[in-house]
Amino acid sequence: MVTDDVVHDGRHVALRLGDPPTPVPEPVAALLHDYLQDLPANTPAINQDSPWLFPGRRPSQPMNPGTLRDALRKLGVPAETGRTSAIRQLVLQAPAPVIAQSLGYHDKSTTRIATDAGAPWKNYAPGAHSS
Known part of the structure; x- marks a missing residue:
């Protein structure tokens, strides 16, 4: 997924998984919105222009699924x-x-x-x- 797949109209957050976009329920919507706001500061320096929602360290590559899984585990999310x-x-x-x-x-x-x-x-x- 790329950042453009997250649709925020000012009140609601949705994911563009198909047509129409799928609404994201709270509290996940707020977490996703906050994540997008912090994303530029947390994107690795070598991958600043990445369009990925979860950018990897290599240019034009998304985050490795294992790395994402480990990050979710650290946050207490059982993937x-x-x-x-x-x-x-x-x-x-x-x-x-x-x-x-x-x-x-x-x-x-x-x-x-x-x-x-x-x-x-x-x-x-x-x-x-x-x-």
Whole structure:
């Protein structure tokens, strides 16, 4: 994501993840707004012109995902819990094999998450269904 993907109209904050932009709830909206205000001062000197929301140290590169994960952990944000919660919600809305293929996960992992979540798709048969 780049900084232009954060839309702030003076009252509300949204993320441009698609059309229309997705509203960001409080308190995350305030944190994101404050982060953007402080971003220029905290961007590494070698990457001052970076458009990335989370700029890396190398020019034109975003922050390494591991570095971002570690920074979130230091702030007390459990990134793995959020990811698992998101996948859990997805497998309640669509079959686990479809989610696995879409996200690049092994289908056994998403099937286990779906079973734990009580997903209604347990009898879904993946593959082509043409007659």
